[in-house]
Structure formats: C-alpha cells, structure tokens
Amino acid sequence: xxxxxxxxxFGDNIDTDAIIPARYLSTSDPEILAAHCMxxxxxxxxxxxxxxxIIVAGENFGCGSSREHAPIAIKxxxxxxxIAGSFARIFYRNAFNMGLxxxxxxxxxxxxxxxxxVEVDSDEGTIRVVNSTADPVRIQPVPPxxxxxxxxxxxxxxxxxxxx
Amino acid sequence: MSDNGIEEHNLEHWRxxxxxxxxxxxxxxxxxxxxxxxxxxxxxxxDIALGNDITAPIAIAEFRKAGGTAxxxxxxxxxxxxxxxxxxxxxxxxxxxxxxxxxxEQRITHYYEVGEAGIEHALLPEQGIVLPxxxxxxxxxxxxxxGALGAxxxxxxxxxxxxAMLKGELWFRVPETLKIVFHGRMRKWxxxxxLILFLIGLIGVDGARxxxxxxxxxxxxxxxMADRFTIANMVIExxxxxxxxxxxxxxxxxxxxxxxxxxxxxxxxxxARYADVIEIDISGIEPQVAFPHIPSNVRGISQxxxxxxxxxxxxxxxxxxxxxLRIAAGILKGRRAAPGVRLIVVPATPEIYRMAMKEGLMEIxxxxxxxxxxxxxxxxxxxxxxxxxxxxRAVATTNRNFVGRMGHPGSEVYLANPAVAASSxxxxxxxxxxxxxxxxxx
Numbered sequence: 001x002x003x004x005x006x007x008x009x010f011g012d013n014i015d016t017d018a019i020i021p022a023r024y025l026s027t028s029d030p031e032i033l034a035a036h037c038m039x040x041x042x043x044x045x046x047x048x049x050x051x052x053x054i055i056v057a058g059e060n061f062g063c064g065s066s067r068e069h070a071p072i073a074i075k076x077x078x079x080x081x082x083i084a085g086s087f088a089r090i091f092y093r094n095a096f097n098m099g100l101x102x103x104x105x106x107x108x109x110x111x112x113x114x115x116x117x118v119e120v121d122s123d124e125g126t127i128r129v130v131n132s133t134a135d136p137v138r139i140q141p142v143p144p145x146x147x148x149x150x151x152x153x154x155x156x157x158x159x160x161x162x163x164x
Numbered sequence: 165m166s167d168n169g170i171e172e173h174n175l176e177h178w179r180x181x182x183x184x185x186x187x188x189x190x191x192x193x194x195x196x197x198x199x200x201x202x203x204x205x206x207x208x209x210x211d212i213a214l215g216n217d218i219t220a221p222i223a224i225a226e227f228r229k230a231g232g233t234a235x236x237x238x239x240x241x242x243x244x245x246x247x248x249x250x251x252x253x254x255x256x257x258x259x260x261x262x263x264x265x266x267x268x269e270q271r272i273t274h275y276y277e278v279g280e281a282g283i284e285h286a287l288l289p290e291q292g293i294v295l296p297x298x299x300x301x302x303x304x305x306x307x308x309x310x311g312a313l314g315a316x317x318x319x320x321x322x323x324x325x326x327x328a329m330l331k332g333e334l335w336f337r338v339p340e341t342l343k344i345v346f347h348g349r350m351r352k353w354x355x356x357x358x359l360i361l362f363l364i365g366l367i368g369v370d371g372a373r374x375x376x377x378x379x380x381x382x383x384x385x386x387x388x389m390a391d392r393f394t395i396a397n398m399v400i401e402x403x404x405x406x407x408x409x410x411x412x413x414x415x416x417x418x419x420x421x422x423x424x425x426x427x428x429x430x431x432x433x434x435x436a437r438y439a440d441v442i443e444i445d446i447s448g449i450e451p452q453v454a455f456p457h458i459p460s461n462v463r464g465i466s467q468x469x470x471x472x473x474x475x476x477x478x479x480x481x482x483x484x485x486x487x488x489l490r491i492a493a494g495i496l497k498g499r500r501a502a503p504g505v506r507l508i509v510v511p512a513t514p515e516i517y518r519m520a521m522k523e524g525l526m527e528i529x530x531x532x533x534x535x536x537x538x539x540x541x542x543x544x545x546x547x548x549x550x551x552x553x554x555x556x557r558a559v560a561t562t563n564r565n566f567v568g569r570m571g572h573p574g575s576e577v578y579l580a581n582p583a584v585a586a587s588s589x590x591x592x593x594x595x596x597x598x599x600x601x602x603x604x605x606x
Binding site: 022040059067086157 | 205226256305307327331566
C-alpha cells in the first residue's frame with residue numbers, strides 16, 4: 001500500500017485525551033469524533049487537514065486511555081496513516097484491530113517539517129519526502145501476524161475468517 | 165546503591181532453561197502451553213472480559229457486525245456503567261441504553277445497574293469477580309489494577325473486547341518483565357500512590373512500554389491490598405502492559421469471603437528472566453505530586469511551592485477505596501475546605517459508600533463542606549460531576565493530568581495521595597498534612 005499526503009507534526013507522548021478529549025466520549029459516532037480530532041493538541045486541526053494527510057509524531061503516540069475513539073477519530077478525520085517513533089501499546093493494538101495504518105520510524109521526525117509531503121510505501125518499507133533527493137527512511141518491519149490482521153481488514157474479520 | 169537509593173541491573177541475556185515470571189506462567193496456562201517466552205504471540209483464554217458505558221457500545225456494534233449472537237460465556241463478561249453515569253446527558257444515556265439492552269439480551273451475570281454499580285476497577289475485586297491467577301482483559305486502560313491480586317490483567321480496545329466476548333480468547337504478545345524491588349519502610353503519609361508516582365517520575369511515561377511490571381521485595385509484601393491496587397492501577401501511566409504482585413497471605417485474606425469460584429496463586433521462579441531490575445529504598449520517599457501535564461512530572465511535596473487551587477477531588481479507581489476515604493477523613497475531621505475550594509469526594513462503590521456512612525466519614529466530609537458524589541468516573545476524565553473551567557487548578561487523587569483531562573484545556577490537574585489532597589483542600593494550596601495546624605490527626 002502507498003500513502004501520500006501532507007505532514008502534520010506532533011511531539012512525544014501525544015495522549016488519547018489530546019487525540020479525542022473525553023468530553024466528546026458520550027458518542028462513538030465517527031463523524032462527531034472526527035470534528036474534534038487532536039483538538040487539545042492543535043485546536044482547529046480537523047478543519048485544517050485535507051483527506052489523505054499524514055500525522056508524524058515522536059515517541060509513545062497514543063498513550064493513556066484505551067479509547068478506540070482515538071484511532072476512530074483520526075481515521076474518520078481523513079488522516080491516511082500515522083508515523084511515530086513509537087506507539088503506546090493499547091493504541092497500537094487498536095489501530096491494527098480497527099484498520100488505521102500506523103508505522104514506526106524513529107528517523108523521519110528530524111527530517112521533515114509541517115506541510116511537507118511524504119510518500120509511504122508499506123510493501124517496500126520506506127518513506128520518501130516528496131521533491132527531495134534524500135535517501136528514503138526505513139519503516140520498522142510490521143510483524144507477520146499484524147500484517148495478517150491488516151490483510152484481513154481488522155481483528156473481527158480476521159477471527160471470522162479463521163472460522164471458515 | 166546510588167545516592168537516591170536506586171540501583172539498576174541490566175540483564176541482557178537469558179538462557180532457555182531459565183524459569184518463568186508470574187506473568188509468563190499465567191499467560192502460558194491460559195494459552196495451553198507449557199512455557200512462553202517474551203516476544204511470543206499467543207492466543208489465550210480469557211477469564212473475565214470487561215467493558216463500560218464508553219467502550220462497550222463500540223464493542224457491541226463490532227460483535228454484531230461480525231455476526232455475533234451469543235457471548236462465549238455470560239458469567240465471564242462484566243459490563244459496568246460507571247463513566248458518564250448517572251447518565252450525564254442524552255448521548256450518554258443512549259450509550260448506557262445500548263449496553264443495558266445487550267446485557268439483558270445476553271443475560272450477562274455481571275451487569276450492575278446504577279445504584280449497584282461502582283467504579284469498575286474497585287467493584288470487580290470487591291465483588292470477587294476477578295481473582296488471583298485470572299487472565300482479565302478490559303476495554304479500559306486501568307484494567308491493569310487487578311494485577312494487585314496476582315492476576316494478569318490488561319487494558320485493550322473495544323474491538324478486542326468484541327473478539328473476546330465472541331470467542332473467549334484473544335491474541336497477546338508475551339511481554340518482557342521489569343522487576344521493581346521495594347525495600348525499607350514507608351514514611352508517615354506515604355502510600356502506594358506515592359510509590360507509583362515516584363516510579364513513573366523515575367522511568368517516565370514510556371519507561372515500561374509493552375512490558376510487565378512485577379512488584380517484589382519485603383516492602384511490597386508489607387503493603388495492604390488498597391496500596392497494591394493503587395500501584396497496579398497506575399502502571400499504564402508508565403506504558404506497561406500489566407502490573408503484578410505475587411499473591412500472599414494479604415491477598416488470601418482479601419479474596420476469602422469474596423471468591424465464588426476457584427482461584428490460583430502463581431509465583432515467579434527464582435531463576436525467571438527480567439528485562440531489568442530496579443531496586444528502590446522507599447524509606448527515602450516523601451508524598452509525591454505529579455504536576456501538569458504528564459504523570460511523570462513528579463515532585464516531592466516539600467518541593468511543590470505555593471500552588472493555589474480551586475478544586476480537590478478524592479476518589480477514582482486509583483484512590484476511591486475505603487482506606488483512602490479513612491485517610492482523608494482523618495485529616496478533614498474538625499476542619500473545613502478553604503474558602504473558594506470545592507471539595508468533591510467520590511466513594512468508588514456502593515459498599516464503600518455504605519461503609520463510609522457507618523463509620524461516620526460522610527458526616528466528617530459534609531462538615532468539611534465536601535460534595536459527596538455517587539460512584540462515578542465522571543470527574544476524573546472531565547465528563548461530569550466536577551469539570552474544571554479555564555484557568556482552574558485541581559488536586560486530584562486520580563491517575564492522569566494530561567491537558568484538558570478534567571475539563572477546559574486551560575485547566576490544570578495535580579495528582580497526589582488522599583492525605584495531600586485533603587490537606588490541600590483545607591489550606592487552599594498544594595500542601596501535605598505536616599503543614600496543617602496540629603498536623604494530621606490519624
């Protein structure tokens with residue numbers, strides 16, 4: 001899969017309260033959640049982004065609560081994928097389980113700035129900065145089981161498929 | 165040991181014939197394997213799968229979308245309306261309704277209606293629903309609390325909960341274990357809350373990412389269950405997958421009379437492998453306060469400085485147990501919240517609420533001008549029952565102080581133990597009991 005989009009940069013330890021504040025958790029409607037995506041980290045984020053844009057963050061992205069509303073909000077807002085130095089473990093599980101593409105790369109953050117465009121090639125395991133002659137950045141390989149989850153279209157489809 | 169009483173060992177390599185940790189033993193038993201090693205992906209049987217009014221509705225939708233008609237075992241699913249309950253608004257009421265109707269349809273044994281419901285991570289151990297040796301998953305990050313009982317318990321998302329409700333099993337990556345060894349005796353006014361805050365300050369919010377945290381040492385054995393629950397509760401704030409205590413006589417005394425089914429005590433082998441061992445002399449630790457906006461931003465109370473506050477919250481899955489309320493009441497007895505400070509007390513379960521009434525704690529709280537809330541998670545995550553306005557500051561016995569956690573993004577949350585929270589309410593600024601006139605009473 002390839003994902004091409006404009007970058008929105010964030011720092012380390014972006015928590016789930018920043019991704020989708022708890023004051024909006026009285027619903028799980030993706031449209032409503034999307035409108036408040038990243039609101040406490042970057043007010044107005046949901047209005048600024050275009051479909052296909054990419055979040056680039058530092059270490060421990062998605063720490064805190066187990067709320068699946070966080071990856072739901074990001075996906076429904078139109079973000080194509082998230083690239084971070086590392087992910088908090090529940091967010092990591094949730095993203096694979098519900099089908100938000102996420103990639104680990106510790107090298108990209110220092111190379112890019114807000115507004116630049118990158119192209120992620122998940123099969124090749126690389127990220128290229130568009131219009132740059134720099135070498136592509138490597139993505140941490142995705143464990144085979146997680147690849148199976150993605151191919152199946154998420155955890156529920158994976159376990160249903162295993163039955164048949 | 166270094167000056168601050170902390171010693172770290174790096175145990176990079178381990179042999180194949182080495183023993184297993186308690187976490188590995190519980191996982192291997194539930195996976196039907198003789199042994200598991202860190203990094204292995206396993207499918208393991210789930211003893212209890214938990215959801216609440218925020219996370220269960222998504223799980224129920226996923227369950228149905230996958231063609232689910234019946235949960236794998238109605239005795240092994242727990243659905244607890246505790247977050248935005250009593251219903252805070254029409255949307256929340258709708259979410260609770262989805263969960264209630266599902267619980268009825270599936271004849272879920274462990275569904276607790278408002279009035280009987282409490283904060284899930286206090287309620288489930290209290291009612292003997294989670295037990296030593298269990299494998300528990302919950303669509304709530306503080307599910308790790310049950311590790312205090314010697315269970316493997318970890319927070320997951322709603323889709324994981326849906327899969328577990330359908331199949332009774334779930335995938336896990338076997339974590340490496342970080343062993344924390346506590347030595348020495350706690351100072352006065354120091355509690356489990358201070359040990360875990362100190363530890364998070366030491367290793368950071370991702371210091372135990374993907375790992376199990378195992379608590380050991382003679383000082384861990386001396387901790388009561390309330391302190392163990394508080395410590396296990398907050399391991400997620402260091403990024404851990406689970407936190408776990410080796411069950412002992414303290415565990416047995418707690419579980420006896422509550423358990424309605426068999427349970428198992430596991431122990432780590434003497435030659436089990438650890439990713440790291442951190443030894444901490446707890447006698448050097450004073451009450452801790454986590455400053456905004458990250459739980460690792462920890463200072464000793466003596467270094468807190470003059471921080472004026474607007475609200476104090478005593479409660480939550482971290483510190484809403486009867487032991488916490490007793491400590492707070494001991495300080496608040498004969499005292500009142502400072503003018504302009506809103507003091508909110510939230511007993512975590514109806515049983516705790518009733519005990520607090522019988523022991524006369526409610527009278528003390530009301531005399532201190534406290535508002536006493538029914539059991540609810542609401543205030544901790546800025547839902548209802550104590551939301552902060554812009555520029556307001558709260559001292560809370562809760563677990564997270566992220567931007568906007570308790571309300572407006574321009575508000576601030578300071579995490580502390582119940583003694584510090586109660587003292588701060590009286591003085592109107594962050595303060596420990598030693599600063600009160602006459603000191604703390606209990």
